[in-house]
Each structure stands twice: as structure tokens, then as C-alpha cells.
Amino acid sequence: MAAIIRLAWQSLANRKATAILTLLTVAISVTLLLGVEKVRTQAKSSFANTISETDLIVGSRSGQVNLLLYSVFRIGNATNNIDWQSYQEISQHRSVKWAIPISLGDSHQGFRVIGTNGAYFKHYRYGQKQPLQLAQGEVFDSLFETVIGADVARKLDYKIGDEIIIAHGISDLSFNRHDNLPFKVVGILEPTGTPVDRSVHVSLEAIEAIHVGWESGARLGSTPGADVLAARQFEPKQITAVLLGLNSKMQTFALQREINNYPKEPLSAIMPGIALHELWGMMSVAEQALLVVSGFVVVAGLLGMLTSLLTSLNERRREMAILRAMGARPGHIFFLLTSEATLLTALGVVVGTSLLYLILLLTQPIIQSQFGLLIPITAPTNYELLLLLLVQLAGMLVGIIPAVRAYRHSLSDGMTIKV
Template sequence: MSITLKLAWKSVLNRKTTAILTVLTVAISVILLMGVERIRTQAKSSFANTISGTDLIVGGRSGQINLLLYSVFRIGNATNNIDWRSFEEFSQHKAVKWAIPISLGDSHKGFRVMGTNHSYFEHYQYGKKQALTFSQGRAFDSVFETVLGSDVAKSLGYKIGSEIIIAHGISDVSFSRHDNLPFKVVGVLAPTGTPVDKTVHVSLGAIEAIHVGWETGANLGNAPSKKQLENLDFQPKQITAMLVGLNSKIQTFALQRQINTYKQEPLSAIMPGIALHELWGLMSVAEQALLMVSIFVVVAGLMGMLSSLLTSLQERRREMAILRAMGARPRHVFALLVSEATALTTVGIIVGVAGTYGLLAIASPIIASQYGISITLSGISQHEWLLLGFVQLAGILIGFFPALRAYQQSLSDGMTIRV
């Protein structure tokens, strides 16, 4: 270690309290900068990985972002439903390889209930074309059986054989519950890090069965018993949306145009990738605002370090003069103060990175549980290294200001105490 670095280290140790506060200021700035960047990129990645291998999403006539949000992310509600005959027609289209019907509108203790069929478990994919798998049990076979997402089972403590009550609509209140029609849990899906984890899955027939005797969201008091309903064969009249996989990507635009111009009812067909791109375009302003806020916090932290160094420089004028008197040249004094600023910034960055990973390790399960966004503790990305490099460079440049002042001070000025 060179004499300059030794002196810088000794000087920092001599001012422990100030040095620790400076390091914490830089560390907090780095935590915010890296935290915002990590959550921003991971949220985008998590959204992009929610659905994979689906060529078209079809719903009632609506904007493509709205259709994407309610059909895939369970956010919001459909503007209109799809007639079951329309689903049958397009699911049997020669270009269609598979089709998954989706029926939304009910809930269970804050979690959305989705009606579908076995095609959902066979063809739905997420991430990099990963299929759904069961951590426990199996798919539903009868009307009053249900399959839970991993977060639903974990949050509410359900297991195979548990019984749940579904409520009509999104608000789970006593007068809207189908109390006489409990569902038996027969399967729990493995975690996916997508809205699938926060969904209660039932059959399309179950959606029809629980609404027998209900009109416009109200129980008319003449609902059949569970035993009576189990012996009936229910055919859906309407569904909320459908996910479509095609035999060839080349056929996507032709089928999309055919659906969008369908004369029997107004429908919209969207491509998930394009809808996601439009969604990110709308969110880009918020992303940039978050990034700018974190950058300003970093600047404020570095300004705090500059203020600390300049304040301590006034108290160290005699120290600088003694160093000069012992033979230190102006460049040695300059290098000493730049080294101190560099060391404080480096330690602050290290503490900040460690703090970021620690906080993310604590917060990631909470974020995944509450918002369905998976935050992975991966290594530092190239972009994050670039951001940290800018912070380090800024810290070095900050050290130039007090160093220049010390460089310009004369020996006699340093030896004279001004009151």
C-alpha cells in the first residue's frame, strides 16, 4: 500500500463518525438506485414471462391493453363477454391448434376465480414456454372441484381436501357468497411467479352451476342444492376471453383480421407481445420518473459527502500544513483527499450493494405474494455495473473540489490559525 493510501486510511479512521455517516449516505443512495433499477427490470421481465406460446388473445371489443390486463393479469373487468358459439367456431378453425376458454367474475377472499377446462392445464405456458405442473393433486374432474394457485393455497392454508366458498363478484361479502355450494380442493399448482399463483381454478360448468337461481348478482332464493346440480350437464352460454395457439405463426394476422371483422358479434383479437410493448410504452414515463428520482438521491448523497469533506478540510488546515512542512508536495495533498473520497465512495457502494441484496431477499417473497411479481436475486447486470461505475466516478470527481482547495492553500496560511 502506498504512503498516500496509508495516510488516507489513517485520516478516515481518525474521523470515524463523519466517515461512517458519509458511507451510509452513499450506501442509501446506491440502495435506492439499484433497488429501483432491479424492481423495474424484474417487474418487466415478470410481466413478459406471464404468458408464453399464446399467439392470440380474443375477447369482447376493447382496447388491447385492457384485454391483456383482465385476461392474463386478472386486473380490471371485461367490457363484454364472448358468446359460446363464437368460441366453438374459432376453436374449430383450421388454423387453430388449441384454444383455452376463460370465464372471470367471481372471487374467493380477495383471489380471482377463473373458469376454464382441461385445455388450460395442457396448453397454457409461461416464462420460456414452461408448462403448468402440479405440486399436489390433480386437475378438476367434477363440477364442484377446484385447483388452486400456489399463493392461494399458501396464504389461506389450504390443502388437498379443503373446502372453499366462492363469492359472486370481486367483493367477497356474506350476501354474495355461494354458501350452499362448497368446492373441494383437488389440486395445487406449482409456483410460477405469475398471476396463475393467485388464481382459483374451477370448471366452466361450475361457473354456470353456482349462478343458477341468481339474477344480476342477487340470489333469488330458489337455488338448487349441490346434489341436484352435480347430476346436471352445464353448457356455458358466455365466456370472458379465449387464448389461442395456432398451427403456424404465418396464420396469425389472417385469423386476427377475421376475428376483428367477425359479423356475429364485436370481438377483438390481440397479439400478447405487441400489447405488452404498448403497455411498456405507457409505463415508460413512470419508469423514467423513478430512475430520475433515484439519480437525484444519489446526487444529493454525493453533495452531502462533498459538504462533509469541505467542512473537515477547514478543520484539517493545520494537518495539511504539517504534511507540507514535512516534505509533502501539493500533488501529495491533492492525491490524499481524492483517495479519501474514492475510498468513502467505494465502501459506500459495497455497503449499498450488500444492503440492496439483503432488502430484496426480505422483500421479494412479500412482493411475489402481494403483487405476483417475481424478484430474483441474480448477479449484478451490465447496466447496474454501469450505474455503479458512474457513482464511483462521481465520488472521485467530488474529491477534486476539496483537493483543489487544499492544493491551493499555502504553507503559511495553513500554519496560521484564523479566528
């Protein structure tokens, strides 16, 4: 068996160009198959790790997926806001242990600005119940101070003490900037691999202060300077959403029903886990489509290898006759061809897996920066190893077809090639 494998290797080496092209075809298909699987699983993991220990998310009446997306993942916008008095009543409910108010709507150079308070840094959890940690500086204390996420600091090269200008709305244009009210960076958060990294955090009072003189997204008059505004007392009128932690998980459904029937304004209370499950259900069709496409690419790669082996078979009938003359049996010819297919597939799997990890190594920072998706470079999972094993077995089965033909040729040709 070892001699046949060595002979198969030498045979492939004698046909380097064809063998390399076939190997690359298999490798690229394996890279795509594993890449789709990694992105699919890591996207789910990244979304699931964005928020932890939050029992309910409260926002204006809307679908639970939409509420989850804009309140946690900073995707999209709220249909309406929550009155501040409603927030106070809900946060003081006997079942509520802590409440994190969130105000959205402004931005800074493409990054969302989050208005909140000290409860955010104290109670917000991500991943495996991990708290937010400051890499540098401290939490904002004054009106025009900000704490920025790790990606904001890295991409815009901000340091403690730098000043930033917040813009009204999602687009950062000259006419909607609060350019007379700069914020001082007083803290930079540790990386979390969540949308927190791409957020600029300011106080709720600061959100109110910078919109003095603005109405419906337009500047209607002159805005007072920072010194004048700092001397005034501000209280939010409205917020976008509330994250709630409860005293007991048993109280979740009762409080959810109570908030959904809140008499003073239409509100929705959702459980993050259930909303995520619904989101995965909506994405399942796209997931399956990607897997089917990558599966077809693998099939195409294996068919390419089959075509290569079958095409070269007639040219190698003289080689087979010489092997027969040297004492090789038809069974040896059969195993030689299957060994070649097995070697090509195995090398394709190894090269394809290595290529994927190289691509991940080069693109990981870009993917995290642009899409907020952290794809860690880890060893293949059991499922990924199973996929690779299936590709290997499929390659071996594909090799049987030219092996059977070579076996029949060797029987009919004997030691004399018939052309």
C-alpha cells in the first residue's frame, strides 16, 4: 500500500500543472465551504454575545426584531420615543432591579452616539456576563464629556483629552453638526467585539443640551455656548429604549405583559433571547442558500478533479501497460487511481483550510471594523471537521470512477496498449 501511495505521488508530480490546478479547485471550494460556515456560526455567536443578563428591552410599540436591532445592535431607527415619565415609572417598578435608559439619534463620523447614564457602565453585560471595562480614563461626569468605544478610538485615532463634534442624525454633514459644543474624550472602553466598540457614549443631559435651539432636526436659532448650558439643569423629555434587569426571572412574563398593556402610551417589552430566535428564523433561508451554494462549489471542484483524471486516463494507458509489464495487477492499477484522487483531495483540504485561516488573519480587523463581526481564529469545530471528512470521502468516491475504467483498460489491454 505504501508503495502504491508513493507511486501515486510520483505520478502526480510528473503531471504538476494539471495536479496543481485540480488541487486549487478543491482548495478554493473547501475555503468557501468552511468560510460560509464560520461566518454563519460566528455571526450568530457575535449577535448572541452582544447582550447578557438583560431580562427585558422596552421601546415604543413595534416588532420585537426591530426593537432588538436598533436598541442593541444600533441597526435602524426607532418608530417612536418613550416619554421620560414612563421610563421613571417602569424603572421604579417593584420587579425591576436596574434600568438602563438609552437615547439614540445622533452620530459622529458614522458612529452612533448613545445617550445614557451611569447605570450603563455599571449594569450592562455582554458575552458570558462580562462587564464593560475602561482601557483608559474614566466615566463621563460633566455635561460635555464622552466615553468612546475601542473601534472609535482606533479608527479615528482618538486619545484621552481629544475633542469631538457630534452631528444631528445618522449623516455627518456640516449643516447638522453641533460644532459649537465639542465633547471631550474622558474614557476609552476595552474592546468587546460588540456594537459597544463602535459607539460614542454621552449623558442623557448632554443630548438635551446640544438640541437647545433645534426643532425636528433643524437648527431654528442660535445655540447657547457650552458655559451657558453647563450652568443649566437638564432633564430628558424622551428616550429611545430601556434595558431592564429584574429581581427574579420569574417576574419576566408578568412585567412584560404589564408593559405591553401600559395605559399612558403604546410600549413593547421584549425578551432578547426570544427576539434573537425570531431573527435567526428570518435569516434561516439565507443561511441555507449560502450553504447550498457552497455545497455546489465543492461538488464543482470534485467534478473538476474527476474530469482531470478521466481526461488523462487515455493518455496514461501506455503507463498502465508498462506497470503491468513490471508485475502490477489490475487491482494495483485500481488502487493507484483511487490513491491519486485521495491525495489530491487531502492536499486540497489542507491547502483550502490553510487559505481560509490566512484570509481570516488578514481580514479579521477589517471585518470587525466595518461590520462589527468578530471572527476569532480558532481550531476547526467538530462540525467543520465533519464537513472536511465528508469532502475527503467524496473525493475518494470520485476517484473510484476513473479507477474502475483504468482497471478495465488494464484487463483488456494486458501489457500491450490498444489505440
